Amino acid sequence: MDQDRRTPGRGPAPAVLPFDRFRDHLFHEPSLGLWLDVSRIRFGSDFFTTMEPRIQAALAEMAALEGGSIANPDEGRRVGHYWLRAPELAPEAALRAAIEETNARILSFAADVHAARVRPERAARFSRVLVVGIGGSALGPQFVASALGTPADRMQIHFFDNTDPDGIDRTLDAIGDDLGATLAVIISKSGGTKETRNGMLELEAAYRRLGLSLGAHAVAVTGEGSELDRFATKHGFLARFPMWDWVGGRTSELSAVGLLPAALQGLSIVEMLQGARETDEVTRSKEVPRNPAALLALAWYSATGGVGRKDMVLLPYKDRLELFSRYLQQLVMESLGKRLDRQGKEVFQGIAVYGNKGSTDQHAYVQQLRDGLDNFFVTFIEVLRDRAPSRGVLEVDPGVTTGDYLDGFLQGTRKALTESGRESITLTIDTVDARAVGMLIALYERAVGLYASLVGINAYHQPGVEAGKKAAQEVLDLQAKVLAALGASAGRALSLAEVAKAAGADDVETVFWILRHLAANPERGVVREVPQGGSPFDAKYRLAR
Numbered sequence: 243m244d245q246d247r248r249t250p251g252r253g254p255a256p257a258v259l260p261f262d263r264f265r266d267h268l269f270h271e272p273s274l275g276l277w278l279d280v281s282r283i284r285f286g287s288d289f290f291t292t293m294e295p296r297i298q299a300a301l302a303e304m305a306a307l308e309g310g311s312i313a314n315p316d317e318g319r320r321v322g323h324y325w326l327r328a329p330e331l332a333p334e335a336a337l338r339a340a341i342e343e344t345n346a347r348i349l350s351f352a353a354d355v356h357a358a359r360v361r362p363e364r365a366a367r368f369s370r371v372l373v374v375g376i377g378g379s380a381l382g383p384q385f386v387a388s389a390l391g392t393p394a395d396r397m398q399i400h401f402f403d404n405t406d407p408d409g410i411d412r413t414l415d416a417i418g419d420d421l422g423a424t425l426a427v428i429i430s431k432s433g434g435t436k437e438t439r440n441g442m443l444e445l446e447a448a449y450r451r452l453g454l455s456l457g458a459h460a461v462a463v464t465g466e467g468s469e470l471d472r473f474a475t476k477h478g479f480l481a482r483f484p485m486w487d488w489v490g491g492r493t494s495e496l497s498a499v500g501l502l503p504a505a506l507q508g509l510s511i512v513e514m515l516q517g518a519r520e521t522d523e524v525t526r527s528k529e530v531p532r533n534p535a536a537l538l539a540l541a542w543y544s545a546t547g548g549v550g551r552k553d554m555v556l557l558p559y560k561d562r563l564e565l566f567s568r569y570l571q572q573l574v575m576e577s578l579g580k581r582l583d584r585q586g587k588e589v590f591q592g593i594a595v596y597g598n599k600g601s602t603d604q605h606a607y608v609q610q611l612r613d614g615l616d617n618f619f620v621t622f623i624e625v626l627r628d629r630a631p632s633r634g635v636l637e638v639d640p641g642v643t644t645g646d647y648l649d650g651f652l653q654g655t656r657k658a659l660t661e662s663g664r665e666s667i668t669l670t671i672d673t674v675d676a677r678a679v680g681m682l683i684a685l686y687e688r689a690v691g692l693y694a695s696l697v698g699i700n701a702y703h704q705p706g707v708e709a710g711k712k713a714a715q716e717v718l719d720l721q722a723k724v725l726a727a728l729g730a731s732a733g734r735a736l737s738l739a740e741v742a743k744a745a746g747a748d749d750v751e752t753v754f755w756i757l758r759h760l761a762a763n764p765e766r767g768v769v770r771e772v773p774q775g776g777s778p779f780d781a782k783y784r785l786a787r
């Protein structure tokens with residue numbers, strides 16, 4: 243309660259909420275097929291009035307961003323993902339032309355691939371797509387593929403989204419004999435991300451084993467002049483598509499990053515763009531009750547106190563939306579998880595996101611949501627259309643279908659959570675189609691931007707992610723020294739301390755980790771000898787003869 247008093251306009255937590263509150267706050271936009279219920283967030287009656295000046299300021303900042311202001315001052319960049327689906331809003335004619343031309347080129351390239359006008363080296367046609375990318379260069383295409391993909395798609399899609407060799411092998415095994423008919427889409431905005439580069443090199447080796455070249459089977463989506471762009475030119479890739487510096491990785495699904503894989507699958511990118519465009523039009527409204535992105539941002543603010551006090555649990559009751567929480571994890575947490583605010587004050591902001599799907603999660607962790615730690619708010623996503631009408635109706639109980647059960651479980655859990663004072667938001671959409679996917683992406687992109695303005699942070703940079711990459715490089719540099727030290731020992735087994743000393747490393751723990759990993763992979767040629775009854779720290783290491 244103390245915490246609640248610090249948040250403007252917090253209300254009590256009644257076990258049963260009056261219908262009036264639901265009716266008064268329910269957002270519905272028939273043209274989008276979108277409903278949004280925030281009534282089960284515990285804002286009090288004065289909340290929206292209190293927050294009005296702040297949300298208007300956030301909406302004004304968003305309008306300036308869309309107009310081309312430098313909305314990411316730390317990187318001196320504009321933030322233009324909204325132009326991707328409304329090119330006429332781009333602040334310069336050249337940008338507009340670049341977007342329009344790229345979208346047209348994506349459609350014609352996909353058509354050429356489907357018609358086998360663009361063909362692989364030996365096979366008759368490309369039948370599969372393999373996306374190589376990570377983070378914002380994979381999560382969007384993965385979400386879209388899982389939301390909209392069917393076995394009847396023009397091309398089946400696969401992903402390398404890590405530098406895990408076993409994961410790469412598993413994907414290659416799934417592709418099997420079709421590798422020669424697989425079109426690789428290498429995606430990296432920066433063009434220098436190591437995981438993606440490694441995946442590409444592994445793929446190049448796999449094509450080579452078949453006597454094929456990567457270039458004849460690959461396209462790149464990357465920034466002009468990047469390392470990947472140069473590699474693609476040098477290796478004669480089939481095509482290159484641009485990734486602009488004014489599109490952030492986590493908001494790039496509706497750029498070539500997401501549109502190219504979707505078009506190759508045969509999904510309607512025109513509808514996806516249209517859904518996002520129409521949602522943008524609705525979410526530009528300055529009238530808060532008519533603006534679902536503003537309502538979402540304010541609901542998050544109320545639930546979290548504007549300081550991330552509560553986690554966002556995503557519970558879409560639809561298998562096709564299972565990856566939405568993973569997609570939102572990056573969009574929300576990379577945008578909002580910041581140490582400093584825009585004034586440089588230490589604030590440690592963020593909202594943690596997790597979730598998979600209902601009702602599956604009801605049989606996993608919902609127990610804690612109902613009875614345990616009250617550190618979250620749920621976002622239920624309901625999809626009104628149960629299944630394609632052509633599939634008919636099967637009653638599993640008299641008058642009851644599997645879809646009725648799914649909806650019953652959603653309503654039941656929503657009710658049960660309210661009864662134990664737990665907050666929730668419910669988003670309801672008509673169906674999961676390309677337009678709805680575009681809508682969901684656009685809705686959350688804007689809600690995240692508005693929330694960031696409300697709490698005074700820059701949503702468009704990610705200063706924190708570099709630290710881990712830098713430290714990883716240091717480990718790899720040290721590994722080279724460790725191997726050199728073993729090589730120079732003339733076959734004599736060295737203790738951990740001796741290796742560290744010979745490698746010039748003060749950080750003995752890192753040397754231990756490196757040696758343990760190398761020794762676990764015999765093909766790397768490092769032998770670990772642990773004396774009988776000795777501890778792991780008594781081990782000696784040498785190169786295999």
Ligand SMILES: O=P(O)(O)OC[C@H]1O[C@H](O)[C@H](O)[C@@H](O)[C@@H]1O
Pocket residue numbers: 376377378379429430431432433434435438491492576704707
């Ligand atoms: O597209 P890339 O440049 O390869 O970047 C892929 C990802 O890597 C980085 O770590 C960033 O934090 C992400 O925002 C980005 O989406």
